[in-house]
Amino acid sequence: xxxxxxxxxxxxxxxxxxxxxxxxxxxxxxxxxxxxxxxxxxxxxxxxxxxxxxxxxxxxxxxxxxxxxxxxxxxxxxxxxxxxxxxxxxxxxxxxxxxxxxxxxxxxxxxxxxxxxxxxxxxxxxxxxxxxxxxxxxxxxxxxxxxxxxxxxxxxxxxxxxxxxxxxxxxxxxxxxxxxxxxxxxxxxxxxxxxxxxxxxxxxxxxxxxxxxxxxxxxxxxxxxxxxxxxxxxxxxxxxxxxxxxxxxxxxxxxxxxxxxxxxxxxxxxxxxxxxxxxxxxxxxxxxxxxxxxxxxxxxxxxxxxxxxxxxxxxxxxxxxxxxxxxxxxxxxxx
Numbered sequence: 001x002x003x004x005x006x007x008x009x010x011x012x013x014x015x016x017x018x019x020x021x022x023x024x025x026x027x028x029x030x031x032x033x034x035x036x037x038x039x040x041x042x043x044x045x046x047x048x049x050x051x052x053x054x055x056x057x058x059x060x061x062x063x064x065x066x067x068x069x070x071x072x073x074x075x076x077x078x079x080x081x082x083x084x085x086x087x088x089x090x091x092x093x094x095x096x097x098x099x100x101x102x103x104x105x106x107x108x109x110x111x112x113x114x115x116x117x118x119x120x121x122x123x124x125x126x127x128x129x130x131x132x133x134x135x136x137x138x139x140x141x142x143x144x145x146x147x148x149x150x151x152x153x154x155x156x157x158x159x160x161x162x163x164x165x166x167x168x169x170x171x172x173x174x175x176x177x178x179x180x181x182x183x184x185x186x187x188x189x190x191x192x193x194x195x196x197x198x199x200x201x202x203x204x205x206x207x208x209x210x211x212x213x214x215x216x217x218x219x220x221x222x223x224x225x226x227x228x229x230x231x232x233x234x235x236x237x238x239x240x241x242x243x244x245x246x247x248x249x250x251x252x253x254x255x256x257x258x259x260x261x262x263x264x265x266x267x268x269x270x271x272x273x274x275x276x277x278x279x280x281x282x283x284x285x286x287x288x289x290x291x292x293x294x295x296x297x298x299x300x301x302x303x304x305x306x307x308x309x310x311x312x313x314x315x316x317x318x319x320x321x322x323x324x325x326x327x328x329x330x331x332x333x334x335x
């Protein structure tokens with residue numbers, strides 16, 4: 001098989017460790033992993049795509065299935081889509097294509113795999129998506145990797161979050177379809193790495209899960225903590241009356257310049273102004289698991305988050321307090 005893209009070192013290491021043979025490796029891969037170069041044709045190709053957030057695995061059916069199974073079992077919180085949302089035309093048998101969605105947990109895990117063979121800053125792959133040249137230069141400098149990683153995060157990501165600037169929420173569905181929700185940054189808490197967005201709404205329809213009408217002049221605040229398994233939309237009337245809270249449950253939020261990205265995991269928790277709390281759309285997540293897109297272990301984590309949120313909100317916890325208690329710090333690796 002052949003492996004290309006920003007995850008090449010980590011993915012090649014994983015596949016070699018599981019007994020696969022890699023052909024046509026780059027010179028850098030040969031040096032890092034001690035792989036002998038071979039010019040044979042590959043039966044499977046693995047490459048990164050969609051801005052660095054996905055792996056595409058393409059090739060002969062049975063071999064592709066073995067690679068996909070190995071990677072999805074080895075890398076945490078990977079979503080698997082047969083065919084992939086980016087396939088423009090069907091491919092005739094015996095060839096197959098799969099798309100693997102890499103989440104925060106996936107990327108942090110692959111950082112660790114890469115770090116086992118070559119100097120790697122924390123959050124390497126997320127930073128590579130932003131500025132690969134800056135990451136390569138920093139890692140070859142010989143400087144302290146943790147300090148370099150903190151500097152890169154500050155320069156490439158955090159410093160670019162400015163009050164009054166536009167921010168997009170990349171709301172990726174399990175199917176791969178992406179909804180882009182736009183807002184304006186009203187606050188950025190550097191200590192908790194929480195962004196507060198303001199959004200405006202036109203009248204018509206109802207707020208999802210709340211069964212409350214959208215009216216002209218409505219507005220909302222969205223509290224998005226980086227690295228958290230959930231965040232909250234708070235909806236207000238034109239006069240400032242709270243109309244309800246909607247807690248999205250998702251893979252940990254990744255922050256990039258001008259956008260936050262996460263995979264929506266279908267389950268949500270809502271709280272009405274009178275204190276009523278409900279967990280909704282569990283059946284949608286169950287269908288995604290049944291289709292083989294979402295792994296069962298990820299569903300278990302999602303339901304745990306939703307259950308913790310329900311308990312905290314029922315007790316009357318404030319939004320950020322509830323989010324923090326539903327997401328213990330050990331659930332995601334951060335600097």
